[in-house]
Amino acid sequence: xxxxxxxxxxxxxxxxxxxxxxxxxxxxxxxxxxxxxxxxxxxxxxxxxxxxxxxxxxxxxxxxxxxxxxxxxxxxxxxxxxxxxxxxxxxxxxxxxxxxxxxxxxxxxxxxxxxxxxxxxxxxxxxxxxxxxxxxxxxxxxxxxxxxxxxxxxxxxxxxx
Numbered sequence: 018x019x020x021x022x023x024x025x026x027x028x029x030x031x032x033x034x035x036x037x038x039x040x041x042x043x044x045x046x047x048x049x050x051x052x053x054x055x056x057x058x059x060x061x062x063x064x065x066x067x068x069x070x071x072x073x074x075x076x077x078x079x080x081x082x083x084x085x086x087x088x089x090x091x092x093x094x095x096x097x098x099x100x101x102x103x104x105x106x107x108x109x110x111x112x113x114x115x116x117x118x119x120x121x122x123x124x125x126x127x128x129x130x131x132x133x134x135x136x137x138x139x140x141x142x143x144x145x146x147x148x149x150x151x152x153x154x155x156x157x158x159x160x161x162x163x164x165x166x167x168x169x170x171x172x173x174x175x176x177x178x
Contacts, residue, residue, distance in 0.1 A: 065165065066139055072109050073143035073163040076102075080113075086159055087149050090115060095128045102130040110137070110164050115147075118156040125157070137164035 080086050080101060089097050102111050110133030114124040129135075140162060147157040 066141065069109075069139060069141040069163050069165070070143065072106070073111075073141050073161045076105060076111060076113075076163070077143050077145050077159065077161045081145065081147065081159070086115065086147055086157075089126055090147075090149050090155075090157060091151055093126075095126050098126065098128040099131070102128060105130065108166060110134075110166055112162040114160040114162075116158040116160070118158070121158060124160075133166065140164045 080098075085097055085101050089095060098113055102113070105111060110130050112129045112133075112135075113126070115126040116123075117125050141164070143161045143163070145159050145161075147159050149155045149157060
């Protein structure tokens with residue numbers, strides 16, 4: 018008699034835990050299906066703008082910290098910038114303009130990455146200020162424009178539509 022009572026008690030507890038687990042897994046699966054439905058509605062082109070901003074900031078910060086901008090200004094030459102831009106990823110095009118504080122209409126140095134043309138659907142500009150110690154403090158504005166090479170973005174969009 019005791020064995021049957023113990024046996025029945027364990028069976029009912031097991032059933033409650035099993036139905037609770039089944040209900041939890043069902044709700045989890047439903048949540049995952051709804052999430053995938055929402056994520057599939059997001060256009061991949063939305064993320065391109067974020068990638069462009071990050072690429073522009075990366076180039077700007079890297080060139081500033083490695084004194085590429087400062088050396089280009091001191092040498093009044095774009096050679097160093099051209100060499101460094103050619104080492105950037107092939108999917109991005111960059112244009113760098115360096116303006117003196119007194120003359121913001123005409124850039125002192127203007128450089129575009131080799132193999133790039135100004136044909137784009139999305140264009141992002143990242144601006145930063147620069148102080149150069151060149152027999153006194155000189156102030157500059159560095160403008161880094163970035164866009165995708167046209168054919169690579171179109172292929173990406175066609176693949177993921």
